[in-house]
Amino acid sequence: MKKYCFGVDIGGTTIKLGLFDREGTILEKWEIPTRTQDGGAYILKDTAAALLAKLEEKKISREEVAGAGIGAPGPVDADGVIYGAVNLGWGVFNLQKELEALCGLPVRAGNDANVAALGEMWKGGGQGFHSLVLVTLGTGIGGGIIVNGGILSGATGAGGEIGHIHIQDGEEESCGCGNHGCLEQYASATGIVRLAKRILEQSEEASILRQGELSAKAVFDAVKEKDAAAIRVAEAFGEYLGKGLAAIAAVVNPEAFVIGGGVSKAGEILLTFVEKNYKKYVFHGSRAAQFKLATLGNDAGICGAAKLVFE
């Protein structure tokens, strides 16, 4: 019986690593820097060295380890092929096989947002569900879709790219992806700031938001103070996100949406704006979907990666 597994979450700045037992308890977690130079050539070598050093340190033999799961910031297909990761300098290659060769453990790979969704289902806000959508509201919007307990990675690893659903016609500013009017232009942390600026420019009305730096946090803090302009920003945010999630539900009909990322620190109040608008737009067959907050924070990635090993 294999007692342990590893979860690895490759980010643009740090690589997060975790040693887990089969039940998903984090026995130890640590980080190493991501060396992106030379086309990211050192990243997997550093990762493998870190895993093997941990086994050495803990006196665990390879035979006791079921494997290592790895999440990476790019499209990854079901065979473990990554189709490039700009942040890391990576091109297209089989991430799974390469790390396996370096560490001598069975490896399973996935896209970081998809893997985080698996983590939240296993140990976080999505516990008890078998089909869910993790919506990560950070600088952009990441998505991870779980169907029947498994990741929906898509034909070329671009499943769950929900931040790039076209949600607004006539947008003049362009999204990071090159399109105009993507969901993440309105409902991510930066999108909320954009909405707030637009709403504040429309009037001279007094608002807490006119003091200090505009941020998604500032908006939801002001909502809690019943600031009228902030409430309008939150409504606009909820309208965009609710409409986007309703479109997703018309496609995959999940049991639940789990909302994570920095913006979700606003808490339950954020869900009220999203859920109300979701119900306005959703097809009745998906009306019962539940809304939950993610609970794992930065551990979702390593946790879901560890779960990949047991898929």
Add this chain to the structure above:
Amino acid sequence: MKKYCFGVDIGGTTIKLGLFDREGTILEKWEIPTRTQDGGAYILKDTAAALLAKLEEKKISREEVAGAGIGAPGPVDADGVIYGAVNLGWGVFNLQKELEALCGLPVRAGNDANVAALGEMWKGGGQGFHSLVLVTLGTGIGGGIIVNGGILSGATGAGGEIGHIHIQDGEEESCGCGNHGCLEQYASATGIVRLAKRILEQSEEASILRQGELSAKAVFDAVKEKDAAAIRVAEAFGEYLGKGLAAIAAVVNPEAFVIGGGVSKAGEILLTFVEKNYKKYVFHGSRAAQFKLATLGNDAGICGAAKLVFE
């Protein structure tokens, strides 16, 4: 070795049945009327009787039959539970188990649109793909989503309800589902007629469409004659559908879209309007999805139902 299987497609007027071999060849197909009286109480009994009569007629023993697949016009979950079918008078029950008890064969059940997608993948326009979206443009818009070769039925059987993606704000007319601005209000056969009426009302411009009855067929026939107003209707249709399919691609990233239903009889010219607009809105990771026409017509349902047995 089981040599045969049955495929059954329950419609509001007729029940289509087919006897297949394992390779998916239709050995025989026939229809019986759908008796919707008494809450649809006779539908499964009639179906079972028709199947057993066919075995008798062809001197095939039950042991030679792998099973019967059945598609029905309502949400069906992965366990074969149907959550009501208004056209048939049905409430919620386990369709799979009930038909099994009646005919003594293993039964697999699915939603008709999802099952048709499986049929098109097995024997129709989607051959060679393992993940695809069947878009059925009829009176409404049906959708069937195949991921890794299997149907994505959704948590409550409402997966693939793509006709009810919200695509237009400010629509005053309501969709059959009760919402406003659903994709099927613009890109179904009736939606195209609505678009055509609106465009013809905007000017006095001469158009073939002002003669005879307006229909989706009339629009695409006029497009082939280079009728300017008809081309604007087709552009508007393509814009709505392309945008909707781009949203679907951001969620499931399929290899292909297969377009079927009455409207698809317009042929390849229809695909050009859809694909061009799809590329305008889609996230680059899903840009390579292919566009194909469905080829099975009314046989998609029985064919996909037969395939369910071998899933």
